[in-house]
Amino acid sequence: MSALFPTYQKWEIEPVNANGSWLTDQDGKRYLDFTSGIGVLNLGHCYLSVKQAVEQQLEKFWHTSNLFQNKGQEEAAGLLAKATGLNRVFFCNSGAEANEAAIKLARKATGKSKIVTFHQSFHGRTFATMAATGQEKVRTGYGRMLEEFEYSTFNDSVQLAEIVDENTAAVMLEMVQGEGGIHVANQEFLNTIKEVCARKGALVIVDEIQTGIGRTGKPFAFQLFDFQPDIITVAKGLGNGLPIGAVIGKEDLAAHFGPGSHGSTFGGNPVSIAAAKAVLQQILDADFSAEVSEKGQYFLNKLKEELQYDPSVKEIRGVGLMIGIELKEEAQPLLEKLQQEGLLTLTAGPNVLRLLPPLTAEKSEFSLAAEKIAKAIKTKTVIQG
Numbered sequence: 001m002s003a004l005f006p007t008y009q010k011w012e013i014e015p016v017n018a019n020g021s022w023l024t025d026q027d028g029k030r031y032l033d034f035t036s037g038i039g040v041l042n043l044g045h046c047y048l049s050v051k052q053a054v055e056q057q058l059e060k061f062w063h064t065s066n067l068f069q070n071k072g073q074e075e076a077a078g079l080l081a082k083a084t085g086l087n088r089v090f091f092c093n094s095g096a097e098a099n100e101a102a103i104k105l106a107r108k109a110t111g112k113s114k115i116v117t118f119h120q121s122f123h124g125r126t127f128a129t130m131a132a133t134g135q136e137k138v139r140t141g142y143g144r145m146l147e148e149f150e151y152s153t154f155n156d157s158v159q160l161a162e163i164v165d166e167n168t169a170a171v172m173l174e175m176v177q178g179e180g181g182i183h184v185a186n187q188e189f190l191n192t193i194k195e196v197c198a199r200k201g202a203l204v205i206v207d208e209i210q211t212g213i214g215r216t217g218k219p220f221a222f223q224l225f226d227f228q229p230d231i232i233t234v235a236k237g238l239g240n241g242l243p244i245g246a247v248i249g250k251e252d253l254a255a256h257f258g259p260g261s262h263g264s265t266f267g268g269n270p271v272s273i274a275a276a277k278a279v280l281q282q283i284l285d286a287d288f289s290a291e292v293s294e295k296g297q298y299f300l301n302k303l304k305e306e307l308q309y310d311p312s313v314k315e316i317r318g319v320g321l322m323i324g325i326e327l328k329e330e331a332q333p334l335l336e337k338l339q340q341e342g343l344l345t346l347t348a349g350p351n352v353l354r355l356l357p358p359l360t361a362e363k364s365e366f367s368l369a370a371e372k373i374a375k376a377i378k379t380k381t382v383i384q385g
């Protein structure tokens with residue numbers, strides 16, 4: 001019997017080795033890994049410059065705490081500030097922690113406490129971020145939620161304008177809802193958020209934990225639109241596998257996060273920071289983003305070519321390398337079949353097969369994945385492994 005809490009329905013696969021887009025299991029079977037560790041390994045497994053940066057830091061020292069000067073943090077913060085057009089950064093260890101900090105900051109800076117989020121959103125598993133998450137299944141069984149979170153319908157401008165009021169500290173959203181099924185925000189809706197928040201004195205928080213760090217073909221997904229948030233949160237791809245998250249905000253918020261107002265023992269530790277700096281050096285390159293866009297378009301077109309008229313496919317959608325295939329049936333059997341065929345994928349909600357390939361994957365790997373998916377969808381019966 002396992003000594004672990006059974007919080008995860010685990011797969012049979014035990015990785016023994018991984019490199020780039022490929023992962024090898026305990027039986028020597030190789031898989032094309034289009035999960036990227038749930039949107040974390042944007043540069044693929046064991047990316048060389050990240051590995052070297054981490055190794056170099058491990059040689060020097062591992063941890064000091066945030067009482068000490070930390071040049072690496074300053075540099076990583078500088079890169080994030082420059083890339084987002086925002087000014088100040090707080091480092092933490094995970095996505096939920098980043099959102100937790102963003103919620104605290106928004107409440108403190110505005111002196112108000114209502115946070116508006118959206119149905120089907122996902123913001124994390126802590127008490128505040130669970131309350132922020134617009135999915136009943138995440139909150140069930142935990143008693144009374146942290147108060148003053150209200151949910152609006154994603155891409156519904158009319159409803160949003162009704163929900164945001166004088167007591168609203170912030171509207172918090174994903175530019176592309178990830179866990180919720182790959183739903184992309186539209187510009188008209190974003191214009192409403194901008195206008196309503198300005199009018200009511202509410203901040204805009206963009207959760208870029210899954211969409212950020214190059215995933216959508218821009219360093220951050222808000223940059224695909226005419227939209228400027230007050231606060232953004234990142235995590236997943238930031239350390240390419242090392243745990244790190246960050247809150248990035250406007251200059252006038254700095255006064256509200258003064259000494260003693262927030263903190264983290266591990267946040268921005270030198271090893272994770274070394275990884276993050278190496279990641280940012282790669283993904284902030286304009287050519288890199290252009291390539292991700294191009295690959296995303298190529299993959300999406302390939303999938304559409306193969307599948308758009310298939311009777312079990314409802315819609316194929318996404319942006320950059322964040323792609324969802326919505327089925328007219330459950331997605332889990334397809335995920336299992338693809339595992340047998342050597343392709344690792346995710347789901348997002350019950351009916352969407354979610355693809356988060358490494359941004360470094362090659363064209364041949366995208367064609368191979370598209371072929372495997374098309375074949376698996378067209379030949380319905382599950383082959384016994």
Ligand SMILES: *Cc1c(COP(=O)(O)O)cnc(C)c1O
Pocket residue numbers: 094095096097099122123124125174178179207208209210211235236
């Ligand atoms: C994964 C995710 C989170 C939570 O991140 P953790 O590191 O698991 O705490 C929050 N928001 C979004 C959009 C995510 O995809």
